[in-house]
Amino acid sequence: MREITFSQALNEALREEMIRDEKVFLMGEDIGLHGGAFGVTKNLVKEFGSERVRNSPLSEAGIAGIAVGAALLDMKPVVEFMFIDFTTIAMDQIINQAAKIRYMTGGQAKVPAVFRTQGGGGTGSAAQHSQSLENLFCYIPGLMVVMPSTPYNAKGLLKSSIRNPNPVVFIEHKLLYSKKGDVPEEEYLLPLGKANLMKKGRDITFISYSRMVHVALDAADQLAQEGIDVEVIDLQTLSPIDKETIFQSVQKTGKCLTIEEDCKSSGFGAEVAASIGEECFDYLDAPVRRIAAADVPVPFAASLESEALPDVDRIIRTTKMMNS
């Protein structure tokens, strides 16, 4: 199988869906000739023209609203917000409009829009360009939240998100764009709302998503050398969450560690831990524990940033403690 990067995989997903369905159009800041801040829309304007790959002014609220309006008229807009931090400017349209319209209209209208953006830290971009805000969107009924971890699932999940008739917030991690991986030449789709069992194991379940999946896998490799057999789940979709896969794994291993890059307090792992506590308590051999970022704005200095974000060492230490 050929190897391509995460950005190339996303680019292919957009291109294939634009060829397949003329209702699909892209809108965002610098997505034209510039190809987007992370190169995901590279060359698409040459192929599809500036009406379907619409370079927009710096107007996040406006372009989110345009996506909503166009989606109401049966189009399939895919909006790019350059950084997830900038989605905060567009929150009315995402939270009050896109997410609510179907419910408020009693099912008359639908909003098949994809809000693509990226998140996460690790690049020294400081507090306004490094956030992990996925939980804001998971909290909102009516939104689907997807966070791929590899070129393979990035492509399959983005294609499914574009075809999905609901509003989808699709969050890519900025450190994953250059990551390479196997992606088939032939077309495939991956279902939304389904987690992926990345590695089977019997001693403890790691639940993770996005870039942290790779950190979790690295930790699992090292732990294997010490005789701890870790099961690793990549959630892929955070909302709706695939509880079935989580519960099956926890019932098998009896232990669970959530690994996420957002802040720990009220972070996504809290939801996972609480669900396991509510519905799987009898199977637990230890309390669910959480590895997450420190409850601070992401700092600039490398030493501070790496201290704030989760890493392999912390995962290993916590796992050993849980297994002792």
Place this chain on the structure above:
Amino acid sequence: MLRIRLFESKVLDLFLKNYIRGPVHLYLGEEAIAVGVCSALQKDDYITSTHRGHGHCIAKGGDVKKMMAELLGKSTGYCKGKGGSMHITDMSLGILGANGIVGAGTPIAVGAGYALHLQKSNQIVACFFGDAATNQGSVHEAMNMASIWKLPVLFICENNLYGISTCIRDVCRLDDIAKRAEGYGFSGITIDGNDFFQVYETTKTAVEKIRQNGGPILIEAKTYRHEGHDIGDPEVYRSSKEVEQWKQKDPLLRMERDLLDRNILTQDIIDQMRSQIRKEIDQAVQFAFDSPEPPKEELLTDIFVKEGEL
């Protein structure tokens, strides 16, 4: 106009008798704008509406039975009782929804305009919003993008002088909001929003231009709401003298006078219409009263489109 007037008068009555919950924003006194604009649109054109949206919905052909049922929170309402006054929508009539967030309908209208542009349609979108909305950032963004991409959007600013209690003169330096259009590179015009014929003629011309050239136009229609911001507004911000002065300029009375003066209608016909529409509204109220509450199972439906739906 008469249908809006009688519908809303009935809504006021039902609200005061506690049959309607939540905020209700009446359109009384502004009827000439909705009717003037919607009469100049084609049936398949779109509108976006505001929290004060009953008039727009009726003018675009909305079913008063379904509206009344929605206001009473019944399962036969437009939104199955899940939306209420501020969210009445009829996709089949091109009514893309009233909106509880001031200004939020403007980028949505521009998005609908973008869809029509891509679909190479000659339909247009009429976007209603109030004077207060013009100070929202999303309205600036929407107008700018409609202009740069020449989208078929008619912006209708219903300037009724107040955003809740705040007079537009205190929050906007311009006498005429229509002047803002120039800043975005398209034309804006200020008209008397209480004059149906002026609203209709201006809209008709604007709509023709939009269909020909694609680009947006802003019409500012000056008007006044007879009631407060919502029912129960203590209205400490305006004098009864001011309200009375504006009631003298009631668009409905003015329309009736005009039609009688021009010998287009007789008093008999107007009286007949009034009694016929009153009956229609009474039937709508009866329909709403007779309709069932939404069943509890409805709580969890319509959050997502499920596979196979729509």
